[in-house]
Amino acid sequence: MRAIRDHYWHLACHRSELSTPGSFVRLNMLGDDVVVFQDKELLVFDNLCPHRGARFLTDSHGVGRLVCRYHGWSVRNGKVCVANTPGTIIRDSAIEPQLRRYRGEWCGDFLFVAIGPKMSLREQLNGVWPDIESLSSRIAQRLDFNEYPYECEWPVAVENALEPYHVPIIHAESLARLNLGAGRNDLFDWASVWYSPIQNERSRILLERMRRMFRDPPAFAGYCSIFLFPWSMISTTYSYSFSIQSFMPSGVGNQTAFVSRFYSAHAASAELMPALEPFFRSSIDFNRKVFAEDHEICKRVHPSAWSRRSDSVLMESEIKVKHFRQMIDLAGGGG
DSSP: OHHHHHHSOEEEEEGGGGOSTTEEEEEEETTEEEEEEESSSEEEEESOOTTTOOOSOOSSEEEOOOBOTTTOOEEETTEEEOOOOTTOOOOOTTOOOOOOBOEEEEETTEEEEESSOSSOHHHHTTTTHHHHHHHHHTEEEEEEEEEEEESSOHHHHHHHHHOSTTHHHHTTTTGGGGOBOOOEEEEOSSEEEEEEOBOOHHHHHHHHHGGGGBSSOOSSSSEEEEEETTTEEEEEETTTEEEEEEEEEOSSTTOEEEEEEEEEEOBSSGGGHHHHHHHHHHHHHHHHHHHHHHHHHHTTSOTTTTTTGGGOOOOGGGHHHHHHHHHHHHHTOOO
16 A cells, blocks of 8 residues: 555645645645645645654644754755754754655646655546546645544445445435436546436526636536545536545554545625525535444445455446556555
């Protein structure tokens, strides 16, 4: 799993989340922290002070300063500043303390980060780059940040998010009420997309009537979910609201670091935002309910199920699960 983490690009955040100096997002991957921090330049780094390894930041997101609470070392303009305190030992002047920096690249307004990627970001996003770039331009702001540990192996959580087969049973009082159609699956080297029409007539008419309230016309009429290897998804309904979900390996056995963020699209005018607030609030509550339902069923999957997946029989609607397993095997993470 460490090779998969280190050798692939990971969706980190949207540009709107880094709009002010000191804005940051922290990702927990295999127990290590990758931080995106808006300084005078954008910093992507390992969240460890180079002195004694204390974390600079412990919150998942927010606005702050890169100051180590252990001994007062700080980071300014990308450089580590050693605290000038009594008793400071004179160090070898040839050795300058530095952050361990990682790569960050943009696809539109979505930032992707990598430790040691084996391909370019554009190569990894082959087939979905235009859609991701377009969708990113429609996002106005983040309205919700939701995270907690899923009690299952991370591929179990990813596979659950990839297939609609469980929806009528697990989400009977939530997602199933939209009556999503079979839709269309598009498969690419390191990504997959599911487009689905909303067949609940009442919901469809409501969403159609909301077109005038948003700056941009819908990218498509219905629901769209884009999976980005290895563990992130972008989902949207009518491109009025957006959700990024990540199911990251936590480094703890049978536990996944789940993070979901909810974003709004640009309103047609500032005056319409108060009228849209109930819609966004209900959408956030809806998403949280769906993810909680997913967590409950993922908890029931035996810890050994992923290692024994060759014994499982997949249904036709689980084509994206089969595709994901092929990507895992190709990436060398099949164990």
